[in-house]
Amino acid sequence: MTYLNSSDTYFVGLKVHNNLVNISKGGYANIVFQLTAPIGCLYTDSVNINNSCVVSLEMVSLSSPSKCDSGNIAVVTKTDHCGPAINTTTKANLHTWTSDTIYTVQLTNADVNTGDRREYKVALKFPGNYQHRIWANYRSSFIDIHIGDDKPRGFCYSRVNSQVRTADGYCMNANVVGDLILYWNKKYDIMVQQRTTYCRNNQTTCVCALAIRAGSNVFVIDLCKSFSYIDYLMCEDVQTLKVELIEGTQNVYKIITPSGAKVVADILQLPLYRGYMNIDIYLSAKDFEEGQGLCGTYNGDMTDDLIHQDGLSSDLQQTVDCFLRRHDSFINSWR
Ligand SMILES: [Ca+2]
Numbered sequence: 418m419t420y421l422n423s424s425d426t427y428f429v430g431l432k433v434h435n436n437l438v439n440i441s442k443g444g445y446a447n448i449v450f451q452l453t454a455p456i457g458c459l460y461t462d463s464v465n466i467n468n469s470c471v472v473s474l475e476m477v478s479l480s481s482p483s484k485c486d487s488g489n490i491a492v493v494t495k496t497d498h499c500g501p502a503i504n505t506t507t508k509a510n511l512h513t514w515t516s517d518t519i520y521t522v523q524l525t526n527a528d529v530n531t532g533d534r535r536e537y538k539v540a541l542k543f544p545g546n547y548q549h550r551i552w553a554n555y556r557s558s559f560i561d562i563h564i565g566d567d568k569p570r571g572f573c574y575s576r577v578n579s580q581v582r583t584a585d586g587y588c589m590n591a592n593v594v595g596d597l598i599l600y601w602n603k604k605y606d607i608m609v610q611q612r613t614t615y616c617r618n619n620q621t622t623c624v625c626a627l628a629i630r631a632g633s634n635v636f637v638i639d640l641c642k643s644f645s646y647i648d649y650l651m652c653e654d655v656q657t658l659k660v661e662l663i664e665g666t667q668n669v670y671k672i673i674t675p676s677g678a679k680v681v682a683d684i685l686q687l688p689l690y691r692g693y694m695n696i697d698i699y700l701s702a703k704d705f706e707e708g709q710g711l712c713g714t715y716n717g718d719m720t721d722d723l724i725h726q727d728g729l730s731s732d733l734q735q736t737v738d739c740f741l742r743r744h745d746s747f748i749n750s751w752r
Contacts, residue, residue, distance in 0.1 A: 429454045431541060431557040434519075440526045441565040442702040447521040448560055450541065455506035455514045459548045470505045472547060476522070479538040479559060492522060501541070526564050526702075537562040571700030573712035575599055575611055577623040577690045580739070581748075583713030583722040584700055588739035591711065591748050592622050598710040598726075598751040600698055605676040605707070607631045609698060612641055616693055623693035627682050631657045631675050638670065638682055640692045677701030710751050725750035 434449040458470035476492050492501070501522045506514050522541065542556035571584040581591040591597075593613065600609040608630045616623035625641040628650075635650040636658050647670075649658075659673040668684040679699040685691060700708065700715050708715040713722030723731040725747055734742040 427453070430555060433541070433557050433560055435560070436558065437561045437563065438524065439563050439565060440524060442568050443526055444565070445523055445525050447523055448539075448541070449519060449521050450557065451516055451519060452503070453516050455511070456503065456552055457549060458505040458507050460507065466507050466509070470507050471502050472505055472543060472552070473502045474522075475542045475544060477540050477542045477556065492524060524562070535564040537564075568702050568705050569717035571704060571708070571715040573600060573698045573700065573715075574696060575613075575624055575711065576695040576697075577616065577621075577685065577693050578740075579613075579622045581711055583711070583719070584698075584704075584708055584715035585713060585717060585719040585722050587713065587719045587722045587733060587735075589734075589742040589744050590740045592743070593745055593748045594622055595752060597748065599696065600678070600700075600708060600712040601710045602674075602676055602678070602704055602707045603709070605631070605674070605703065607674045607676055607678065609680055609696075609710070611696060612639075614641060617689060623690060624696055625693055627680075627694060627696055629658060629672050629674065629680055634658050636660050636672055638684070638694065640684065640694070645692075676703040676707075678704050711748060723747045 430453060432451050432453055434451070435447075438446050438448060440446040456472060458466065460466055460469050501520060503520065504510075538559040538561055540556045540559045543552045543554060545554045547553040569585070572582070572586075573584040574580070574582045575591070579590050579592040580588065582588045591613075594615060596610060596612050598608060599611050601607070610628045610630075611624045612626035613622040614625045615621070626637070626639040628635055628637045634657050637646060637648060637650050639646040649656075649660075657675045661671055663669040663671050663681070668686060670682045670684075672680040672682070674680065678701050681697045681699070683695045683697075685693055685695065698712060700712075704715055706714070706716050709724070709726075714724055720733060721730065723733065723744055725731070727750060729750075731744050731747045734744075
């Protein structure tokens with residue numbers, strides 16, 4: 418009689434070494450992995466195996482259907498499939514193949530807003546159309562990505578009823594009409610301007626036009642006149658402003674600037690405010706200590722947010738409610 422013995426379990430596949438990866442804001446980190454079995458290559462003698470016997474992995478996420486990035490993490494050395502490329506095994510290198518080979522995939526925290534999500538789960542996956550059916554669609558275990566929070570959140574807005582909030586969180590009653598600089602990042606040459614007009618029976622002001630400029634690219638939403646205008650005014654060869662309607666809406670635009678700052682323009686449909694906009698600006702790590710304008714100096718310190726265009730500054734009025742805080746000289750300085 419022979420007893421049934423079982424051998425030690427052996428993991429076959431793509432073995433990830435670090436199941437938790439920490440990336441600082443705007444920084445880099447690696448996913449490190451090994452292959453515990455060779456990936457065979459199907460080829461004929463006439464093909465160039467250097468080109469054919471390579472597989473490009475995909476980086477997939479639990480939360481994002483995109484294979485090229487996952488929210489605000491991206492693979493640095495991208496291939497067609499947005500993951501690392503691995504040489505597969507041929508007759509020539511079969512005997513030198515070893516499971517000791519260490520592969521690394523470099524990730525970066527690609528721009529984006531300091532208030533963004535910081536926890537992601539990603540995995541490395543073989544393409545669905547890969548020639549080996551065993552490996553096609555194979556994916557590694559999920560890897561937890563944690564993005565460090567080394568910058569305070571930068572969130573600025575200009576909304577109906579003269580409401581303005583600076584990037585570091587100071588709110589005020591900006592009851593002033595005209596063309597005003599809401600946000601200006603000189604390093605990245607990005608400017609967000611708004612036009613305000615009287616609204617609600619002239620009791621308060623609302624934004625009726627928005628212009629976002631990055632270099633010589635300008636995107637405009639102008640609803641101040643009887644006919645509305647929403648378009649690019651000027652374009653370089655390379656479009657540096659990414660504009661899209663937020664999914665499921667016909668009236669909320671999202672504009673991503675080259676610094677990663679995201680501007681959301683919500684064209685209101687409410688009867689009292691129809692045709693006016695709420696503008697929200699989500700600043701990125703690259704905007705830190707670079708901002709000026711009504712959004713103030715984004716540096717985590719609210720007390721220096723009321724710096725005028727000429728360098729003078731106004732004191733905060735924190736003891737009264739936002740709608741009682743009038744800073745007309747500061748606001749008028751940003752024309
Ligand atoms: Ca500040």
